[in-house]
Amino acid sequence: MLALFYFSVLLGVGATALLDLWALLLKALFKLPTPPWHLVGRWFAGLPSGQFVHRAGIGNSPEVPGELAIGWAMHYVVGIIFAAALLLVWGVGWVFLPSFVPALIVGLVTVGAGWFILQPGMGVGVACSRAPNPNLARGLNIVGHVVFAIGLYGTALLIG
Known part of the structure; x- marks a missing residue:
């Protein structure tokens, strides 16, 4: 169990x-904005009080003290949880003999967490349907999760 935790964090x-x-x-390269981690932090900060959905958009919800730090922290916590999911399905031994396909599967499956939990909760609709450019947002989500998969695989190569 300790190995699962240790390798999930790494x-x-x-x-x-x-x-x-x-x-x-x-x-x-493309002048694309970085993710709004303060807004992600605002969303996570509302969860304990039962605020799961910000229908008018998370930007219209009141600011929360420490929301930027909360957003960054939860960004990494979620990454650790996704890594733990990989290790729970493929085993901790995957770290010592990694292959890319399991990492890619986890990366692609976890797109759903953003599309069906985070984005609707923040008021931008399922799969960014209410974003200014939904198709661009969806494409960036998919590519970002593939990059995350590359990171899982690459980190395993470095530590295993």
């Missing part, structure tokens, strides 16, 4: 850090 942090570098690259 894999999750490594993969999430690669995703963050990818976001910075997209900003530098």
Whole structure:
């Protein structure tokens, strides 16, 4: 159990850090905005009080103290949870003999967490249906989760 926790943290942090570098690259090359981690933090901060959906959009909800730090922390916690899911399905031994397909499966399946939980909860609809450019947002979601998968695989290669 300790190995599961240890490797989930390493894999999750490594993969999430690669995703963050990818976001910075997209900003530098294409002037795309980085993810609004303060708004993600605002959403997570509302969960304990039962605020699951911000129908008018999370940007119209009141600011929460520490929302940026909460958003960043939860971004990494979720990455660790996704890494744990990989290890629970394929076993901790995957770290020592990684293959890309399991990481890719986890990366693609976890797109659903954003599309069906986070984005509707933040008021942008299922799969960003109410975003200014839904297809661009969906494409970036998919590519981002593939980058996360590359991060899972690459981190396993480095630590295994």
